[in-house]
Amino acid sequence: MSDMATEVRAPGDALTFDPDAVRAAFPILDQEMNGRPMVFLDSGASTQKPEAVIAAEAEFYRHDYANIHRGVYDLSQRASDAFDGGRRKVQAFLGAADWREIVFTRNTTEAINLVAWSFLEPRLQPSDEILVTTMEHHSNIVPWQLVAMRHGAKVVAVPITDAGELNLAALREMIGPRTKMLACTWVSNVLGTVNPVAEIVGIAHAAGVPVLLDAAQAVQHVAVDVQEVGADFLAFSAHKIYGPSGVGVLYGKREHLEAMPPWQGGGGIVDRVTFEGTTYGEIPFRFEAGTPDIAGVHGLGTALDWFGQFDIRAVEAHEIRLMAEAQRALQQIPGLHALGDPRHRTGALSFWVDGLHHQDVGAMLDLDGIAIRTGHHCAQPLHRRFGLEGSARASFGIYNNEADVAALADSLRYIVRKYG
Ligand code: PMP
Numbered sequence: 001m002s003d004m005a006t007e008v009r010a011p012g013d014a015l016t017f018d019p020d021a022v023r024a025a026f027p028i029l030d031q032e033m034n035g036r037p038m039v040f041l042d043s044g045a046s047t048q049k050p051e052a053v054i055a056a057e058a059e060f061y062r063h064d065y066a067n068i069h070r071g072v073y074d075l076s077q078r079a080s081d082a083f084d085g086g087r088r089k090v091q092a093f094l095g096a097a098d099w100r101e102i103v104f105t106r107n108t109t110e111a112i113n114l115v116a117w118s119f120l121e122p123r124l125q126p127s128d129e130i131l132v133t134t135m136e137h138h139s140n141i142v143p144w145q146l147v148a149m150r151h152g153a154k155v156v157a158v159p160i161t162d163a164g165e166l167n168l169a170a171l172r173e174m175i176g177p178r179t180k181m182l183a184c185t186w187v188s189n190v191l192g193t194v195n196p197v198a199e200i201v202g203i204a205h206a207a208g209v210p211v212l213l214d215a216a217q218a219v220q221h222v223a224v225d226v227q228e229v230g231a232d233f234l235a236f237s238a239h240k241i242y243g244p245s246g247v248g249v250l251y252g253k254r255e256h257l258e259a260m261p262p263w264q265g266g267g268g269i270v271d272r273v274t275f276e277g278t279t280y281g282e283i284p285f286r287f288e289a290g291t292p293d294i295a296g297v298h299g300l301g302t303a304l305d306w307f308g309q310f311d312i313r314a315v316e317a318h319e320i321r322l323m324a325e326a327q328r329a330l331q332q333i334p335g336l337h338a339l340g341d342p343r344h345r346t347g348a349l350s351f352w353v354d355g356l357h358h359q360d361v362g363a364m365l366d367l368d369g370i371a372i373r374t375g376h377h378c379a380q381p382l383h384r385r386f387g388l389e390g391s392a393r394a395s396f397g398i399y400n401n402e403a404d405v406a407a408l409a410d411s412l413r414y415i416v417r418k419y420g
Pocket residue numbers: 044045107108109110137139140185187188189214216217237378
């Protein structure tokens with residue numbers, strides 16, 4: 001076992017988290033990029049997949065694939081069981097009270113659009129407000145703007161501090177009788193800020209405002225329990241938690257989902273169809289028109305099983321330690337500035353360098369085999385808040401290690417010395 005291993009013992013179990021063993025589970029990481037061992041620091045955009053997930057999808061297509069739910073034959077039954085099993089695994093992972101509260105979508109973006117159109121749009125009146133925050137991803141801004149536009153309602157952003165934390169006092173002041181929804185990210189994809197979501201939900205509920213939490217950057221880094229935080233809705237994407245791309249999840253409280261109309265028409269969502277009118281089926285199927293990504297849902301279930309073998313507290317401790325180390329090393333590079341300095345940070349560390357365009361920084365790191373992301377990271381308002389057009393972002397996953405951090409810091413030191 002490596003000397004970096006973190007051992008966390010929870011009551012009744014003895015889980016060991018060994019970063020070297022974890023890394024070995026990801027075949028893609030064992031390659032060179034531009035003649036150097038690849039250092040993958042772009043998990044915030046999408047995570048890599050462990051062999052278990054790759055193999056499960058391949059096996060599913062080899063042996064168990066058929067369309068689901070409407071077949072009476074054995075193969076369709078097996079495929080349906082795998083798909084339904086995926087839903088139960090998501091339910092358990094999120095701590096949801098009922099499997100019917102789990103709706104499959106294409107991604108986080110589609111899950112948020114579903115809530116915007118099916119839950120919020122029918123309730124909106126002119127001059128209503130939808131509160132978001134300055135640190136939101138465009139996916140948690142634009143869908144609300146689209147529905148707001150229809151009704152003369154407004155999307156209003158709760159400000160953040162210079163440290164990159166949500167201004168809770170401002171939230172308390174801004175929330176009021178006109179507020180119809182609060183949509184807030186759990187973890188910022190740029191700053192890495194972990195928002196105090198239970199407190200935020202408490203503030204909103206005290207004002208009678210329902211809350212959607214964007215958990216796209218949370219599920220893979222921190223413990224998520226929808227009942228504990230009390231969210232009305234929560235969205236995430238399988239591809240951010242070591243699962244396949246093409247599958248997203250919307251959690252919605254049962255009483256909300258049951259009161260919501262379908263938002264896309266098609267097969268699978270109906271009870272009875274006639275040309276005079278159609279009646280709709282039960283939740284969650286009412287929101288899942290058409291053939292879903294069957295193998296993808298099975299892949300997500302496998303990813304959650306794989307991820308679930310680790311104690312989330314050990315994963316979190318490992319990632320926080322790496323990020324703190326990266327922050328320490330980067331801070332010592334003259335002319336390099338980190339965006340924000342939140343007290344609770346995970347997943348992402350964004351920065352800019354005096355005199356260098358972030359895209360050039362990314363391109364030069366690539367020459368050293370280091371993959372980071374540059375640009376606005378779909379968070380233009382956040383960058384504007386810091387007076388920037390974009391930044392460079394290093395983001396971390398379960399498979400990153402201290403060698404990755406050292407390679408990033410070495411390469412940045414060289415770039416800044418030579419070109420900064
Ligand atoms: N919200 C946040 C915080 C994100 O980081 C992302 C992905 N970068 C999204 C939403 C959108 O996720 P997807 O593209 O999978 O819909």
